[in-house]
Amino acid sequence: MRTFYGTTLANPLMLGTARYPSPKVLEAAFRESGAAVATVSLRREGADGAGQAFWQLIRDLGVLVLPNTAGCHTVKEAVTTAHMAREVFDTPWIKLELIGHTDSLQPDVFQLVEAAKILSDEGFQVFPYTTDDLIVGERLLAAGCEVLMPWGAPIGSGRGLSNPYALRAMRAEFPDTPLVVDAGIGLPSHAAAAMELGYDAVLLNTAVARAGDPVAMACAMREAAEAGARGFAADPIEARDMAEPSTPVIGKAFLA
Amino acid sequence: MQITLNGERREIAAATLEAALTECGFTGHFATAVNEVFVPATARSGHALSEGDRIEVLGAMQGG
Numbered sequence: 001m002r003t004f005y006g007t008t009l010a011n012p013l014m015l016g017t018a019r020y021p022s023p024k025v026l027e028a029a030f031r032e033s034g035a036a037v038a039t040v041s042l043r044r045e046g047a048d049g050a051g052q053a054f055w056q057l058i059r060d061l062g063v064l065v066l067p068n069t070a071g072c073h074t075v076k077e078a079v080t081t082a083h084m085a086r087e088v089f090d091t092p093w094i095k096l097e098l099i100g101h102t103d104s105l106q107p108d109v110f111q112l113v114e115a116a117k118i119l120s121d122e123g124f125q126v127f128p129y130t131t132d133d134l135i136v137g138e139r140l141l142a143a144g145c146e147v148l149m150p151w152g153a154p155i156g157s158g159r160g161l162s163n164p165y166a167l168r169a170m171r172a173e174f175p176d177t178p179l180v181v182d183a184g185i186g187l188p189s190h191a192a193a194a195m196e197l198g199y200d201a202v203l204l205n206t207a208v209a210r211a212g213d214p215v216a217m218a219c220a221m222r223e224a225a226e227a228g229a230r231g232f233a234a235d236p237i238e239a240r241d242m243a244e245p246s247t248p249v250i251g252k253a254f255l256a
Numbered sequence: 257m258q259i260t261l262n263g264e265r266r267e268i269a270a271a272t273l274e275a276a277l278t279e280c281g282f283t284g285h286f287a288t289a290v291n292e293v294f295v296p297a298t299a300r301s302g303h304a305l306s307e308g309d310r311i312e313v314l315g316a317m318q319g320g
Contacts, residue, residue: 016318018319019320040319041316041317041319042314043315044313045286045313047281049284051314052284068320070320080289083294084288087296
């Protein structure tokens with residue numbers, strides 16, 4: 001399994017913590033998924049301390065936390081959010097999201113590179129939520145990122161991998177960089193497909209949290225991601241257009 | 257003085273960020289910003305507030 005900023009993960013799933021029917025289901029889904037990383041966020045805290053109970057729940061799961069800058073539209077906003085996240089969650093990890101388009105939540109890759117540079121220079125370990133553009137990937141690595149997280153499809157869409165060709169090209173272009181398909185996963189087969197491309201992990205949330213049975217879906221995602229990873233490691237055959245008989249022809253009786 | 261805390265206008269007696277948070281009942285683990293600039297926990301007691309300051313208090317929240 002690949003290493004993310006010096007941390008090796010035994011399980012290729014990174015799981016979000018939003019939109020579950022209840023904290024109890026969130027906890028059960030996490031345990032069933034085997035995910036070693038939980039994405040979390042920051043929001044306005046009330047004097048009632050609602051965030052404290054959630055933070056305790058996450059700590060009890062014993063997983064690594066990956067705070068995000070979800071909803072940020074400017075470099076300044078994202079950088080300040082990252083500073084605040086580092087203090088609340090006590091981690092240098094930051095899932096850097098800079099949203100550029102309201103409907104698709106497509107990353108603003110220009111601001112993303114700028115913010116990644118600022119945060120990397122300050123010692124953050126940046127997990128950039130990006131597109132599958134190779135040049136942007138190069139710029140993010142040059143900015144100091146050691147992980148790339150291209151989208152599979154728009155966040156929460158469940159559409160799977162919109163452009164497997166581009167994701168494959170990204171894997172080929174950055175053979176030594178840990179790559180994570182982040183967003184767009186809807187089905188276990190999507191997670192398997194990402195891992196079959198040689199990706200190091202998949203990050204998903206809605207597909208599990210909004211499933212009719214989130215705990216069962218968490219289990220299915222774990223098994224699918226593992227199957228895909230094993231398939232990739234086993235060096236799959238090349239696809240071909242025409243048939244190739246699997247049963248040997250030599251020694252076949254003449255009975256026609 | 258009057259300040260805005262998490263989007264709501266409030267009248268407070270406190271003169272520093274630390275004292276304002278205590279006055280408003282905040283306990284536990286959270287991060288703060290004043291006028292869109294992060295103020296680390298270690299700097300809160302020395303951060304004097306001014307009339308009209310905008311304070312953000314953020315805590316852990318579910319995220320994807």
